[in-house]
Amino acid sequence: MNHRGGWALIQQTWLSWMQHRSFFFLLAFGWMVPPLIYLFVWSTAARGGTIGGMTRGAFVTYYLVLIVVNQLTYAQTNWTVGDLIRDGRLNQLLLYPMSPLYNTLATEIAGKVVYMIFVIPITAVLALGLRPELHLSVTQVIAFIPALGLAWLLRFFWGYWLALLAFWITRADSLLSLQDALIFLLAGQVAPVALLPGVLKTAAIALPFRYMIGFPVEVLTGQAAGIDLAAGFAFQIGWTAAAIILYLALWRRGVRHFTAIGG
Amino acid sequence: MPQSQIIVQDLSKTYRVPEREPGLRASLKSLYRKTYREVLAVKAISFRIEAGERVGFIGPNGAGKTTTLKMLAGLLHPSGGEARVDGFTPWQRKPDYLRQIAMVLGNKSQLMWDIPAHDTFRVLAEIYHVPASQFDATLGELVDLLDLGDLLSRPVRNLSLGERMKCELAASLIHHPAVLFLDEPTLGLDVSMQRRLRQFIAEYNHRHNATVILTSHYMADVVELCPRVILIHHGELLYDGPLAGLSEKLAPFKLIRLALSEPAGDNLPEEAHVVSQENGSLTLRVNRRETAAITAQLLRTLPVVDLSVEDPPIETVIDQIYQEGTV
Numbered sequence: 001m002n003h004r005g006g007w008a009l010i011q012q013t014w015l016s017w018m019q020h021r022s023f024f025f026l027l028a029f030g031w032m033v034p035p036l037i038y039l040f041v042w043s044t045a046a047r048g049g050t051i052g053g054m055t056r057g058a059f060v061t062y063y064l065v066l067i068v069v070n071q072l073t074y075a076q077t078n079w080t081v082g083d084l085i086r087d088g089r090l091n092q093l094l095l096y097p098m099s100p101l102y103n104t105l106a107t108e109i110a111g112k113v114v115y116m117i118f119v120i121p122i123t124a125v126l127a128l129g130l131r132p133e134l135h136l137s138v139t140q141v142i143a144f145i146p147a148l149g150l151a152w153l154l155r156f157f158w159g160y161w162l163a164l165l166a167f168w169i170t171r172a173d174s175l176l177s178l179q180d181a182l183i184f185l186l187a188g189q190v191a192p193v194a195l196l197p198g199v200l201k202t203a204a205i206a207l208p209f210r211y212m213i214g215f216p217v218e219v220l221t222g223q224a225a226g227i228d229l230a231a232g233f234a235f236q237i238g239w240t241a242a243a244i245i246l247y248l249a250l251w252r253r254g255v256r257h258f259t260a261i262g263g
Numbered sequence: 264m265p266q267s268q269i270i271v272q273d274l275s276k277t278y279r280v281p282e283r284e285p286g287l288r289a290s291l292k293s294l295y296r297k298t299y300r301e302v303l304a305v306k307a308i309s310f311r312i313e314a315g316e317r318v319g320f321i322g323p324n325g326a327g328k329t330t331t332l333k334m335l336a337g338l339l340h341p342s343g344g345e346a347r348v349d350g351f352t353p354w355q356r357k358p359d360y361l362r363q364i365a366m367v368l369g370n371k372s373q374l375m376w377d378i379p380a381h382d383t384f385r386v387l388a389e390i391y392h393v394p395a396s397q398f399d400a401t402l403g404e405l406v407d408l409l410d411l412g413d414l415l416s417r418p419v420r421n422l423s424l425g426e427r428m429k430c431e432l433a434a435s436l437i438h439h440p441a442v443l444f445l446d447e448p449t450l451g452l453d454v455s456m457q458r459r460l461r462q463f464i465a466e467y468n469h470r471h472n473a474t475v476i477l478t479s480h481y482m483a484d485v486v487e488l489c490p491r492v493i494l495i496h497h498g499e500l501l502y503d504g505p506l507a508g509l510s511e512k513l514a515p516f517k518l519i520r521l522a523l524s525e526p527a528g529d530n531l532p533e534e535a536h537v538v539s540q541e542n543g544s545l546t547l548r549v550n551r552r553e554t555a556a557i558t559a560q561l562l563r564t565l566p567v568v569d570l571s572v573e574d575p576p577i578e579t580v581i582d583q584i585y586q587e588g589t590v
Contacts, residue, residue: 002358005390012375012386019377019418091338092373095366097358098390259340259354261278 006102014110024111025118031074032067032119035189039063042191043130052195057133058221062192064123064132065217070189071119073152073212077107078159082166082173090258101251108156140222143229147216150236155212157243164247167254182207188214194223208239268442268474269312269335274344276305276330276498304330306498307344314441315472317465319479319489319506323585327498328478329446335476336366336444349441362391365435369447372427373434374419380430381415384437391438398437405433408463425456432460436467443467445477449484461487482577496584506577514575514583517554521545521561522569530564532557543568548575 017024042059045051054062081104084090093100162179165172184190186200187209196204204210215232218224224232282300283293305327312318320328333339335346337353337360346353351360374383388398405411409429419427432448445464449457465488468475479485485492485506492509494502502509519535521527523543531537535547535557549557554572561567 002390002392004392005386008386008389012378012382015382016375016377089371091333091368092371094338094356095336095361095364096390097361256340259338 002098002102005096005098006106009098009102009106010109013106014113017107017110017114021114021117024114027076028071028115028118029122031071032122034184035063035067035070038190039067039130052192054192054195055133057131060130061132061134062217062221062223064127064130065220066188066213068119068123069148069151069216070213071115072112072148073155073216075108075152075156075159076111077104078156078163078176079173080104080107081160081163082171082176085164085166085254085258086170094255094259104160135222136220137222140220144216144220147219147233147236150233150240151212151216154208154236154240154243157240157247158208158212161243161246161250164250164254167250167257179209183209183212186210187212188217192218192223194218205235208235208243211236211239267311268314268349269310269476270345270347271311271331271335272309272345273307274305274309274331274334274346275303275307275342276327276334276339277342278302278304304498305334305341305495308495308498308500309344310493310500310503312474312476314474315468316491317468317475317477317489319477319485319492320495321478321482321485321492321581322495324480326495328495331495332366332444332446332476332478336364337361338366362438363440364442364444365438365440366444367431367435367446367448369428369445369450372419372431374427374430376420377418379416380411380419380422380434383419383434384415387434387437393438397439401437401439402433405436408466409433410459425452425459428452428456428460429463432463439471440473442474442476445475445479447479448477449479449481457481457483458487464488482581486577494584501584507574510574510577510580511551514580515551516548516575517551518573518575519547519549519554519558519561520569520571520573521547521565521567524566524568527565532560535561 039060042051042054042063043056046054046056046059048056051059084093084100084103090100093103159176159179162175163172165175186193186196186204186207188204193201193204193210193214204214211232215224215236219229219232278301279299280302281293281297283289283298308327308331320331322328330339334341335348335353337356340354349360349363351357351363353360374380384402385398387393388395393401406415409432411429411433414422414426414430419430422430428448435443443464448464449460452460461484464475464477467473475488477484477488490505492502492504492506493500494509502512518538521544523545526543527540527545531547534553535549538546538548540546547557547561558570558572562570
């Protein structure tokens with residue numbers, strides 16, 4: 001492990017990204033739009049009553065937290081991993097005495113810092129104007145931290161192993177598009193998972209996508225408690241472990257394949 | 264006797280390349296049944312290189328030069344054979360090995376586009392665990408040798424190709440590699456920038472005894488930099504030795520250039536072939552072994568104002584090998 005080099009790479013990537021901060025602010029704004037639309041749709045629908053036990057203010061809270069969680073866990077860099085493999089730039093990374101994973105992590109962490117500079121003030125302004133309802137308990141906050149960390153790990157490694165299919169398939173990034181569509185549907189963006197109809201709800205609970213975004217939001221807003229909370233963590237840990245195992249297996253085989261055919 | 268720094272024994276590489284006939288039908292067929300062809304890129308080549316040598320890999324496009332270089336840098340697994348570089352098997356890509364080498368790919372960049380090269384150098388120093396004092400000394404030396412000056416503080420995207428290439432070379436040397444693989448380092452550069460980089464590579468090799476292995480299609484790079492060349496063609500090693508030896512072996516003739524005060528008429532020796540003749544200047548091709556005798560005869564029988572004896576241009580020699588595929 002070469003943490004020293006990795007940390008330097010993070011700093012350098014951050015410096016590089018700050019040169020284009022307005023571009024990344026626009027990207028971040030683009031990612032905020034779908035949850036914002038659903039925030040307005042659901043909070044308008046619930047005006048003067050409740051839907052599935054959620055009031056207008058509860059929907060506002062849910063979606064404002066979801067905007068921040070979505071930005072914090074969005075693994076944008078997975079889109080560039082396939083490009084590195086396809087156009088042979090991976091060669092340069094393989095020459096360094098350091099795992100190429102650091103390069104992706106550096107972009108990931110540097111990106112998060114740049115996006116948060118934009119997202120946090122915007123969300124704060126929205127919160128002031130839209131009057132969310134949030135009753136926080138210490139347990140919710142404490143449980144939220146590992147739920148958020150695992151959500152990031154899961155989304156990162158899930159996207160990473162899909163991106164690594166570029167070692168064998170020319171345009172593996174189409175799978176990332178499919179993943180984004182499933183996340184949109186099953187991770188709590190279109191609607192909180194509790195409000196999804198029968199089969200979709202069962203699928204959302206069983207598949208990994210809810211644990212990338214929706215689950216940490218539910219933990220902080222108190223919707224996932226007791227047995228749901230424990231079951232949620234079990235699913236989240238299980239899927240994260242599966243994603244990391246898939247990443248490790250595909251990475252080893254992929255590099256062997258890459259160095260066999262030449263980049 | 265100390266062991267060679269680079270030992271290559273029967274190194275081979277076979278690629279499996281997908282292929283299909285042209286046309287829509289073949290395109291549809293390839294969707295469900297792909298056919299592959301095996302391409303033998305490098306065929307059981309063997310050589311040794313000592314520490315501090317400057318060796319040029321030459322050969323036409325697709326000869327197997329870059330494939331060989333990539334195997335030695337650990338970027339490609341061979342299909343057969345052995346290679347040891349500084350005691351390591353390259354394709355195991357051990358961190359201790361990667362710290363010993365550097366590779367410059369003329370058509371690829373390791374510099375970050377949006378920030379000054381100096382920032383990338385600092386990151387590389389961290390990646391290679393270069394102590395701060397050594398980094399400052401190395402950078403000072405590179406700035407001096409490559410005349411980097413104010414280039415280091417400008418974003419890389421604002422540098423010209425030649426300026427960027429100077430920074431690329433400097434970036435690859437921050438960790439003082441013992442072996443430097445240069446794949447077309449002067450690609451696309453103007454003549455004076457090519458010369459500047461060549462001078463630098465020679466000076467760096469001289470100062471630090473770093474081994475330099477270079478591929479280039481510019482013969483001037485090879486002539487000026489590499490006392491030894493390895494000629495690869497169709498994946499086979501055709502020649503390994505001094506460049507002059509290649510010329511002697513392949514071109515058993517010399518060129519005699521003459522300036523005459525009046526036309527030569529029919530006084531030319533039978534053994535000499537006229538290559539060109541215009542306005543009192545004459546170029547003859549003669550057998551290498553008969554050069555001395557013919558030169559003496561020319562001086563005796565013709566009104567010679569000036570005379571020079573030359574080897575044929577190396578480009579002509581190399582072109583002949585590329586065309587014929589043999590030495």
